[in-house]
Amino acid sequence: MPVLFRLFGAATLALAASAATAGPPVARVEPVTDTHFGEKVVDRYRWMENDKDPDWLPFLKNQNAYTRSVLDALPQRAELLARVQQLSGDVTAVSRIERAGGKTFYQQRPAGSNNFKLFVQDQGKTRLLVDPTTLDSATSHYSLDWWSASPDGSKLAYGLSKDGSEDSVLHIMDVASGAILPERIANTQSASPSWLADSTGFFYNQLTGKVNTPERFLDARARFHRIGDDPSRDRVIMARGQDRAVKYDKIQMPFVFTTPHSRHALLMLGDVRQEYRILVAPLQDVLKGRARWTAVADFADEVTGAELQGDELYLLSNRGHPRGRIVKVSAQSPSVRNAREVVAESGLVLQSMARARDGLYLRAMDGGVGRVLRLEANGKLTRIALPFDGTVPALATDPEAPGALMLLSGWLTPTAVWSIDAGGRVADTGLTPKPAIDTSPYTTERRFAVARDGTKIPYSLVYKKGLKKDGRNPAFISAYGSYGAAAYTPAFVGRSLALIDQGAIVGFANVRGGGEYGRDWHRAGQLENKPNTWRDLIAVVEDMHKQGYSAPAHTAIGGRSAGGIPTGMALAERPDLFAAVVSGVGWHNPLRYVAEQNSFAEEPEWGAIRDQAGFRALKSIDSYQAVKDGGKYPAVLLTTGVTDPRVAPFHPAKMAARLQAASASGKPVLLRVDFDAGHGMGSTRAQQDQEAADTYAFILAQTRP
Numbered sequence: 001m002p003v004l005f006r007l008f009g010a011a012t013l014a015l016a017a018s019a020a021t022a023g024p025p026v027a028r029v030e031p032v033t034d035t036h037f038g039e040k041v042v043d044r045y046r047w048m049e050n051d052k053d054p055d056w057l058p059f060l061k062n063q064n065a066y067t068r069s070v071l072d073a074l075p076q077r078a079e080l081l082a083r084v085q086q087l088s089g090d091v092t093a094v095s096r097i098e099r100a101g102g103k104t105f106y107q108q109r110p111a112g113s114n115n116f117k118l119f120v121q122d123q124g125k126t127r128l129l130v131d132p133t134t135l136d137s138a139t140s141h142y143s144l145d146w147w148s149a150s151p152d153g154s155k156l157a158y159g160l161s162k163d164g165s166e167d168s169v170l171h172i173m174d175v176a177s178g179a180i181l182p183e184r185i186a187n188t189q190s191a192s193p194s195w196l197a198d199s200t201g202f203f204y205n206q207l208t209g210k211v212n213t214p215e216r217f218l219d220a221r222a223r224f225h226r227i228g229d230d231p232s233r234d235r236v237i238m239a240r241g242q243d244r245a246v247k248y249d250k251i252q253m254p255f256v257f258t259t260p261h262s263r264h265a266l267l268m269l270g271d272v273r274q275e276y277r278i279l280v281a282p283l284q285d286v287l288k289g290r291a292r293w294t295a296v297a298d299f300a301d302e303v304t305g306a307e308l309q310g311d312e313l314y315l316l317s318n319r320g321h322p323r324g325r326i327v328k329v330s331a332q333s334p335s336v337r338n339a340r341e342v343v344a345e346s347g348l349v350l351q352s353m354a355r356a357r358d359g360l361y362l363r364a365m366d367g368g369v370g371r372v373l374r375l376e377a378n379g380k381l382t383r384i385a386l387p388f389d390g391t392v393p394a395l396a397t398d399p400e401a402p403g404a405l406m407l408l409s410g411w412l413t414p415t416a417v418w419s420i421d422a423g424g425r426v427a428d429t430g431l432t433p434k435p436a437i438d439t440s441p442y443t444t445e446r447r448f449a450v451a452r453d454g455t456k457i458p459y460s461l462v463y464k465k466g467l468k469k470d471g472r473n474p475a476f477i478s479a480y481g482s483y484g485a486a487a488y489t490p491a492f493v494g495r496s497l498a499l500i501d502q503g504a505i506v507g508f509a510n511v512r513g514g515g516e517y518g519r520d521w522h523r524a525g526q527l528e529n530k531p532n533t534w535r536d537l538i539a540v541v542e543d544m545h546k547q548g549y550s551a552p553a554h555t556a557i558g559g560r561s562a563g564g565i566p567t568g569m570a571l572a573e574r575p576d577l578f579a580a581v582v583s584g585v586g587w588h589n590p591l592r593y594v595a596e597q598n599s600f601a602e603e604p605e606w607g608a609i610r611d612q613a614g615f616r617a618l619k620s621i622d623s624y625q626a627v628k629d630g631g632k633y634p635a636v637l638l639t640t641g642v643t644d645p646r647v648a649p650f651h652p653a654k655m656a657a658r659l660q661a662a663s664a665s666g667k668p669v670l671l672r673v674d675f676d677a678g679h680g681m682g683s684t685r686a687q688q689d690q691e692a693a694d695t696y697a698f699i700l701a702q703t704r705p
Contacts, residue, residue: 022066023066024062024063024066024067024656024660024669024670024671025059025062025063025066026660026661027045027048027059027653027657027660027661028045028047028055028059029044029045029661030044030045030046030047031043031044031046032046034591036609036615036619037612037615039615039619041591041619041625043589043592043654044657044658044661045650045653045654045657045658046592048650048653048654048657049592049595049596049648049650051212051649059653060640060642060649060653060671060673060675061673063653063656063670063671063673064671064672064673064675066670067637067670067671067672067673070668070670071670071672071694071697071698074697074698074700074701076502076697076700076701077693077694077697080498080499080502080692080693080696080697080700081689081690081693083497083498083501084495084498084689084692084693084696085689087437087494087495087497087498088494088495088685088688088689088692089111089112089685090111090435090436090437091111091414091435091437091492091494092108092109092110092111092414092432092433092435093108093109093116093414093415093432094106094107094108094109094407094415094416094417094431094432095107095108095109095116095407095415096147096394096407097394097396097405097406097407097417098147098148098149098396099396099397099398099401099404099405100149100150100151100152100153100398101149101150101151101152101153101154101398101400102122102123102153102398102400102401103120103121103122103149103153103175104120104121104122104405104417104429104431105118105119105120105129105147105149105153105156106118106119106120106121106417106431107119107144107147108431108432109685111433111435113133113685114133114136114141114684114685114686115132115133115141115143115144115684115685116132116143116144117129117130117131117132117133117144118130118131118144118147118156118158120153120175121431122153126431127178129156129173129175129178130144130147130156130158130160130173132144132160135160139676140162140163140676141162141163141164141676141682141684142160142161142162143160143161143162143164143681143682143683143684144158144159144160145158145159145160145161145166145168145189145681145682146158146159146168146191146192147159148192148193148194148195148202149175150195150199150202151195151196151197151198151199151260151399151400152198152199153175154174154175154176154199155172155173155174155175155195155199155227156172156173156175157170157171157172157191157193157195157202157204158170158171158172158173159171159188159189159191161189161682162643163643163676163677163678163682164641164643164644164674164676164677164678164679164680164681164682164683165643165645165678165682166189166645166646166678166679166681166682167187167189167211167645168187168188168189168191169184169185169186169188170183170184170185170186170188170191170193170204171183171184172227181227181228183225183227183228183229183230183231184231185204185206185225185231185234187206187207187208188204188205188206188207189207189645190205190207190217190220190253191204191205191206192204192205192255194255194256194257194258195258196258197258197259197260197261200226200227201224201225201226201227201229202224202225203222203223203224203237203255203256203257203258203265204222204223204224204225205220205221205222205223205253205254205255206220206221206222206223207220208220208221211597211645212597212645213597214594214595214596214597214599214600216597216598216599216645217251217253217597217598217599217600217601218250218251218600218601219239219240219250220253220254221236221237221238221239221240221254222236222237222238222239222254222255222256222267223235223236223237224237224256224287235289237254237256237286237289237291238254238256238267239254240252243293245292245293246267246279246293248269248277249271250600251271251272251600251601251603251604252269252270252271252277253269253270253271254267254268254269255267255268255269255270256268256286257306257308258283258308259307259308259309259355259399260399260400261308261309261310261355261399262283262308262309262310262311262331263282263283263284263311264280264281264282264283264308264311264313264331265280265281265282265283265286265291266278266279266280266296266306266308266313267279267280267281267293268306271601271604272483272601272602272603272604272605273299273604273605274304274483274484274515274522275299275301275302275303275304275318276297276299276303276304276306277297277298277299278295278296278297278303278306278315279293279294279295279296280293280294280296280313280331280334281293281294294334295334295335296313296315296329296334296335296336297315297317297335297336300319301317301319301336302317302318302319302519303315303316303317303318303319303336304316304317304318304324305352305353307353307354307355307360308331309355309399311330311331311332312328312329312330312331313328313329313330313331313334314326314327314328314342314353314355314360315327315328315329315336315339316350316352316353317336317339318518318519321345322345322518322519322520323345323346323347323348323349323350323517323518323519324345324349324350324351324518324519325341325343325344325345325350326341326342326343326350326353326360326362326375327339327340327341327342328340328342342375342379343362343373343375343381347366348364348365348366348371348373349364349365349366349515349516349517349518350362350363350364351363351364351365351515352395354395354396354397354404355397355399356397356398356399356401356402356403356404357398357399357400357401357402358374358376358402358403358422359374359375359376359377360374360375361373361374361375361395361397361404361420362374362375363392363394363395363406365486365489365515365516367458367510367516367517368391368458368460368486368488368489368490368510368516369389369390369391369489369490370386370389370390370391370392370393370408370489370490371383371384371386371392372384372386372392372395372404372406372420374420374424382424384420384424384426385424385426386408386426387408387418387426388408388410388413389410389490390408390409390410390411390413390490390491391408391409391410391489391490391491392406392407392408393407393409393415393491394406394407395407402421402422403419403420403421403422404419404420405417405418405419405420405429406418406419406420409490409491409492410490410491410492411444411460411462411490411491411492411493412439412442412444412462412492412493413439413492414432414434414435414437414492414494415432415491415492416428416429416431416432416434417429417431417432437497439497441464441465442462442463442464442465442497442500443462443463443464443465444460444461444462444490445460445461445463446458446459446460446461447459447460447461447543447547449509449536449539449540449542449543449544450539450543451512451532451535451536451539452535452539453532455512455524455532455536457509457510457511457512457536457539457540458510458516459477459507459508459509459510459540459543460488460490460507460508460510461505461506461507461544461549462493462496462500462505462506462507463500463504463505463506464500464501464503467505467549469547469548469549470548471545471548471549471550471551471554472550472551472554472705473503473504473505473549473550473554474499474502474503474504474505474550474554474555474556474699474700474703474704475504475505475506475507475544475549475550475554475555475556475703476496476499476504476505476506476507476555476556476557476558476582476699476703477507477508477509477537477540477541477544477555477556477557477558478507478508478509478557478558478559478560478563479508479509479511479533479534479536479537479540479557479558479559479563479566479567480511480513480514480559480560480561480562480563480566481511481512481513481514481525481533481536481537481562481563481565481566482513482514482525482526482533482562482563482565482605483513483515483522483562483605484513484514484515484519484521484522484526485514485515486510486514486515486516487514487563488508488509488510488514489510489516493506495688495689495692496692498692498693498696499696499699499700502696502700502704504699504700504703505544505549505550507540507544509536509537509540511525511532511533511534511536511537511540511566512524512525512529512532512533512536513525513526513529513530513532513533513566526605527605527606527607527613527617528607528613528616528617528620530565530606530617530620530621531569531620531621533565533566533569534565534566534567534569534570534573535573536566537557537566537567537570538570538573538574538577541555541557541570541577541578542577552576552577552578552579553579553703553705554579554703554704554705555577555578555579555580555703556578556579556580556581556582556699556702556703557570557571557578557580557581557582558581558582558583558584558695559583559584559586560583560584560585560586560680561584561585561586561587561646561647561679562587563583563584563586564583564584564585564586564587564588564623564647564651564652565586565587565590565621565623567581567582567583567586567623568581568583568586568588568623568624568626568655569621569623569626571623571633571634571636572623572626572627572628572631573626575631575632575633575634575665576632578634579634579635579702579703580634580635580636580637580698580699580702580703581634581635581636581637582636582637582638582639582695582698582699583636583637583638583639583652583655584639584680584691584695585639585640585641585644585646585647585652585679585680586638586647586651586652586655587647587651588622588623588624588638588651588652588654588655589622589623589624589625589650589651589654589655590606590618590621590622591609591615591618591619591622591625592650593606593609593618594609595648595650596647596648596650597645597646597648598645598646598647598648606618606621623655624651624654624655624658627655627658627659627662628662629661629662630662630664631662631663631664631665632663632664632665633659633662633663633665633667633669634665634667634702635667635668635669635698635702636656636659636667636668636669636670637670637672637694637695637698638652638655638656638669638670638671638672639652639671639672639673639674639691640652640653640671640672640673640674641673641674641675641677641678641679641680641683642673642674642675642676642677642678643676643677643678644677644678644679645678645679646678646679647679649673652671653671656669656670656671667702670698672691672694674687674691
């Protein structure tokens with residue numbers, strides 16, 4: 001017990017004596033040795049990959065019980081939870097928008113609500129369409145995973161799943177009446193519906209692999225559903241092996257896309273990469289099952305987006321232009337090699353495009369700061385002046401109407417729905433009321449650290465005004481750096497204000513592997529280059545210490561999902577640099593990706609274990625294997641959700657068991673488990689509030705002077 005008093009000081013005086021004496025439960029050790037290209041790898045906790053093992057659930061429950069005994073005893077935890085609940089409850093959160101048939105559809109969590117709901121605004125009147133909270137019980141909850149309105153706005157396809165599993169069941173609604181049609185389509189986690197112009201049916205993607213197996217996302221198929229038909233009889237438009245002229249790997253998913261203003265359909269084959277392989281065929285031939293698909297672009301052409309307008313096909317191409325350019329080609333002679341450039345590469349990273357009546361709207365990014373452009377029919381490119389520098393996470397248009405809608409947010413500005421009219425004027429739609437949160441006491445700062453190879457790494461800090469740079473401030477720095485995604489661009493810090501109120505600095509490192517500066521930035525943190533990701537994080541933390549913002553004894557780092565790679569590897573490589581590490585649903589044992597649901601489809605990002613280069617790359621990012629016996633590791637909090645479909649719970653569980661057995665620092669290693677949650681996409685506000693309060697209390701207990 002004296003060890004725990006040293007760890008938490010006065011904060012642990014209320015810790016239950018029994019829990020403190022017992023400590024975390026000791027995991028069963030049952031080593032399994034694998035040999036890869038002559039190298040032996042020992043896995044002490046392989047049994048955790050079997051969720052039917054009789055020790056699995058008891059281990060999780062006992063670990064979580066111990067974690068709760070520690071976290072609930074921290075005196076500031078209740079205060080932090082109250083502040084977090086107030087902050088999250090005051091904010092009206094919006095996550096997605098669509099325009100269709102003169103209507104505006106938007107997914108929003110109203111102030112005080114526990115989960116996101118779907119609304120429609122039509123002729124100035126707003127109606128609630130989908131409220132998954134009405135399906136909740138005392139022990140489980142439902143979430144809205146995705147949705148798509150038909151072109152005329154008369155129908156809605158949407159997916160619901162239970163307990164954050166993302167295992168969607170597709171539903172269809174008649175928007176005018178609110179009636180839910182009888183059709184139900186299971187295994188539609190990645191449905192991506194694309195409607196016919198007359199709104200009578202849609203193409204969709206359906207998974208074929210069994211839930212919670214490595215085959216889950218393999219050999220998906222594209223199907224077509226006509227409203228009113230029996231879904232079991234839906235035509236399979238594309239499946240691997242169905243068309244001898246269209247060969248592709250089992251990890252690629254087929255998606256069919258249409259637009260109201262074209263007689264063509266696109267077949268887009270995709271996996272974890274941002275690039276697609278794209279083919280085109282006449283829509284009527286596709287519907288009749290006799291399509292002869294013509295190649296447009298292969299993965300090597302690095303096309304990340306496509307828009308059809310009549311017989312013209314616009315492509316967002318990155319090959320030889322890592323920040324992206326827009327090219328145009330005829331859908332009747334569609335090879336990207338014959339395309340004509342209509343928007344040249346610039347200093348902006350082009351992210352996506354959306355067709356409106358008055359032109360093609362482009363979503364772009366300048367080192368993480370959002371920008372919007374419009375390409376008019378006459379070829380004129382106009383930059384839309386935004387009201388402040390922030391992030392544009394979504395852009396929505398209707399081919400039948402001019403202008404666009406966008407989501408716009410900043411570190412201290414909640415996400416709101418803004419409109420762009422045909423004249424380029426931007427206005428707040430008022431769909432998202434401004435919360436009664438005073439952000440005037442806080443400030444933001446953008447800085448650059450220098451990595452070991454000389455690359456400048458941007459990072460952002462949020463803190464209370466008047467901060468003293470005396471090296472004594474608690475700091476919590478997060479990183480991600482995978483898939484070419486710009487994960488930490490300006491977005492309202494919301495709940496984090498509860499931590500900032502306590503004198504902490506909250507920061508976000510834009511490490512390589514993300515997409516802040518385009519494809520080259522991604523490649524510099526991918527596959528064999530992945531070490532740049534966590535070493536960039538280390539460089540950011542070292543720069544903060546050098547400038548007096550914080551010091552090793554007061555610094556915590558964190559990441560979620562693939563952010564577990566830089567977080568875990570920085571922990572393994574520089575344990576002296578941090579007082580605490582927080583990994584949310586983190587990926588820690590990549591060498592065992594073959595055992596989880598989100599498995600083989602990930603190989604283009606990390607490498608394939610069957611290849612020697614892939615094995616080396618995977619081993620280099622495996623923080624579970626990097627833990628050394630007797631290492632003096634910082635305090636660690638790992639979280640997981642039992643229904644997580646993206647990062648199997650064995651990753652955080654193995655990492656917790658390994659650190660608990662190996663660490664010689666005497667600092668706590670805690671495993672926090674949500675038994676009715678997954679990766680976080682479907683978590684309720686209450687679940688997110690509880691996790692935030694636990695995280696902040698843990699960080700402050702470890703980092704405060």
